[in-house]
Amino acid sequence: xxxxxxxxxxxxxxxxxxxxxxxxxxxxxxxxxxxxxxxxxxxxxxxxxxxxxxxxxxxxxxxxxxxxxxxxxxxxxxxxxxxxxxxxxxxxxxxxxxxxxxxxxxxxxxxxxxxxxxxxxxxxxxxxxxxxxxxxxxxxxxxxxxxxxxxxxxxxxxxxxxxxxxxxxxxxxxxxxxxxxxxxxxxxxxxxxxxxxxxxxxxxxxxxxxxxxxxxxxxxxxxxxxxxxxxxxxxxxxxxxxxxxxxxxxxxxxxxxxxxxxxx
Numbered sequence: 083x084x085x086x087x088x089x090x091x092x093x094x095x096x097x098x099x100x101x102x103x104x105x106x107x108x109x110x111x112x113x114x115x116x117x118x119x120x121x122x123x124x125x126x127x128x129x130x131x132x133x134x135x136x137x138x139x140x141x142x143x144x145x146x147x148x149x150x151x152x153x154x155x156x157x158x159x160x161x162x163x164x165x166x167x168x169x170x171x172x173x174x175x176x177x178x179x180x181x182x183x184x185x186x187x188x189x190x191x192x193x194x195x196x197x198x199x200x201x202x203x204x205x206x207x208x209x210x211x212x213x214x215x216x217x218x219x220x221x222x223x224x225x226x227x228x229x230x231x232x233x234x235x236x237x238x239x240x241x242x243x244x245x246x247x248x249x250x251x252x253x254x255x256x257x258x259x260x261x262x263x264x265x266x267x268x269x270x271x272x273x274x275x276x277x278x279x280x281x282x283x284x285x286x287x288x289x290x291x292x293x294x295x296x297x298x299x300x301x302x303x304x305x306x307x308x309x310x311x312x313x314x315x316x317x318x319x320x321x322x323x324x325x326x327x328x329x330x331x332x333x334x335x336x337x338x339x340x341x342x343x344x345x346x
Contacts, residue, residue, distance in 0.1 A: 122208040124164045135345045136164060139338060143167040145233040147220055147249060149200045150174070151321065152263045152307075153239030154185040155330025161204045161211060163338055168204075169214040169233070172196045172240075183323050220245045230258050235337050238262040239330065243291055250296065250304055259340075261333055264289040264308035267319040272328040274311035277336050280304040285312045307332050 128136050142165045149157050149172045160168060174196050180187040186200045197215035204213050218224045220240070225248060230236065236258055238249045246262055253260035262280075265288035281301035283289035286308045293301060307329045314320065 121210060122164060127164060131342050135342050138341055138345055140164045140166050142234045142337075142341065143169075143232060144235050144237065144337070145169045145171070145228065145230070146237045146239060147171045147245065148238070148240035148263075149186060149196050150180070150239065150241070151183040151326030152266060152330040152333070153237070154187075154196075154200065155327045156237055156239055156333045157200055157204070157330075158185050159331050159334035160337070161207050163334060164208070166208075166210070167212045169216065169228075170197050170200055171216040171218065171220055172200075173217060173219040183321050183326050185327070220248065222248060225252065231256060233258065236260040237333055237337075239333070243288070246292060247295060250292075250300075254300055254303060259305075261305045261307065261336060262292075263329055263333065264292075264306050265313070266309065266326045266329050267321050268313040268316060269309050269311045269325050270314070270322065271309075271311045272325045274309045275307060275325070275329050275332060276310070277305065277307055277332060280306050283308040285310055287313065305336070307336075 124136060127139075131139070144160060144165060144167065146153055146157055146160075146168060149170050153170075153172070157168065157170060172195075176184070176187045176191050176194055176196055176199060178192055181189070184196075186196060186203055191199050195215075195217055197217050201213040201215050204211050216227070218227075219242075221244065230252055236249060236253050238246050238260060240246065240263075249260060250262060252258070261277075264283060264286045266275075279302050280289060280293060280296065281298060283293070283306060289306065289308050296304070309325070309329075
């Protein structure tokens with residue numbers, strides 16, 4: 083029959099339900115959503131890692147500093163991985179120049195706070211998520227607002243060298259897991275990105291700056307996402323849509339696999 087489809091869904095009691103969809107397919111899908119109480123469906127991820135490990139992922143508490151090009155994609159993928167507790171920190175507003183690479187940016191939210199727009203997006207995916215927004219620049223004074231020990235992971239996706247140094251020092255001194263994003267501007271090849279430690283970075287001016295400020299023994303303990311691609315010889319901090327995005331996704335990849343593998 084033309085225009086008729088069947089979908090099979092799994093209900094909360096592990097029963098499978100057939101839904102006959104015709105022209106009213108959208109309304110039926112919406113009804114299905116409310117039937118589950120708006121709970122985010124993570125059946126596909128559960129099939130990969132199992133319910134026990136999924137619960138561990140759900141219960142993670144993460145601090146993300148910076149929700150721009152890299153941090154925005156990290157945030158999005160953490161949300162879609164089912165992480166229920168995320169604190170996001172950013173003082174900036176969405177600018178027209180963000181449209182080419184920042185997932186939270188669109189033509190209707192120019193000039194609005196990045197943190198608040200990111201939270202709106204997260205709630206549209208998982209209405210039960212707990213997103214805490216901090217609209218501030220993280221420095222030696224504002225960091226006092228945070229109890230870093232309560233976070234399972236701290237993600238540094240900001241542009242400020244001073245904030246990176248502050249987070250690295252605080253986390254290494256307190257034994258808190260941190261992953262720091264290095265430079266993604268002036269680069270075109272996302273395949274050159276990799277998770278490594280600060281001491282092993284190359285062709286990365288931001289990483290080089292941090293290496294000059296941090297003891298070599300400490301560098302080996304700092305996990306970073308960095309690219310081995312040589313930067314383009316241009317004055318403007320040129321960027322594209324995919325290098326920052328892949329960097330952000332690799333951060334989430336690192337965290338989720340770290341959790342899952344340690345639960346084995």
